[in-house]
Amino acid sequence: MDRLQKAIQKAREERQSRESPPPVMEQPPRHAPSEDACDARWQSVPEIQIDPKLAVRNRLASLAGGGDATPYDMLRTKMLQQILSNKWRRVALTSPYSGCGKSTTTANLAFSLGRQEDLRTIVIDFDMRRRGLAEILKQTGNHSMADVIQGSVPFHEHALRYGKNVIFGLNYTPTRNPAEILQSRRAIEFLEQLEADYKPDVILFDTPPLMMSDDSHGFLRNVDCALLLAAAEETSIDHIDVSEQQLAELTSVMGIVLNKCRYISGTFGNEYGSY
Template structure:
């Protein structure tokens, strides 16, 4: 009996000692971090914009606000279709030059840049001219054709706007853009860019449809395209023919009229043109 009582006493003592010891907290769960794509993007030099050019070159979406509303609406409608269809590559084209295509590409880029959860890469594939570089007043020694040919790496050529937009510009014209845009090297270059930078959207400023065959070989590599025409300049017949050509090459996301002005009765002030 004495042994049994001693064993009970020891058990009680051990139980009491365990109750007075502070409980050991469970190991805190490690936070699940979002995918980190910052390092590669942050390594790129930042795009420097002369503030005087914002008004002069109609970069109305650069700062946002009421003036940017047309491009913000276009951005939102574009994103809705992209997300619904699982698209990534979007081309901007026009029947011929002078329709405001490059200006629209720049403004869409700045509008998309205010979507902080999206990463956008904008590439100028209109290689006969330096449209985006001239609008943004950027200078350099190479073009996107040099990137495709391997003369310079994309990370040495590209410019970053903020934390989530990259521009690939042309600082010189290319003599044979149709062949470059239809080459296997172009396809491999885009695949490498997508693999390294993992963009949510790739926006391409592509050549006019009715001026040459430059874009005809490339557009099969995009998911969809926007067709841009200039108000009071581009005829309905030209838009109709260009839309038919575009539909044979890729999906037509929509038609955008640029260089137009209208008064909003709902808001009581004038919006700028696309």
């Protein structure tokens, strides 16, 4: 009887060894790029040249800094305080509908952040139905961020660098199906790879208006927070309320920015005499 039990146990062990999966070889950990490699990657991006006269024509008040940039510098500082305290990185700018100045605000925030030399900022235009930031910055090309996401063109060939610490990803051509692209797995993978390769401190996204289409509704779940832009004397309180509710269902609402305000000269800091 004892011999029979041993034979049964031996047969059971042999059967289990045949059914068990082969051992999985551990993959060596993928190391993040070194700081030197990251710096080299930033500097390899083609540099953008912006005509100073463009600042006046396209309301790029923070391009050169100074007193005219103060409202955007204040917004930058308040935004950074929330980013640091909440450990956020991805910030979307959106609005109830077009014409609220979100693209102009995005560009000005980028230049304001660029004057903080210890910060790396990437600006991505995901409002893919129009040229948006490319038109404001007067840049031309043949591709869009949709082409980058879909792998038609590498990001480092498509992007443009301003100074040493700001990179723009623009749209030079409109995209026919931006909602599907922004909600795709490829968009998520692109963002993950972007952060791994460039290690930005802040990523600003110029995203589509909330009430014009569903383009941004799927994507906004992939950001840490969002700023809602409203136009003074144009955007109704009802539209702001509805947009804020929609935004709160998708991500954290950092705040509401009232744009296109009419204020008297001297409101920002003139008592110091240096502005």
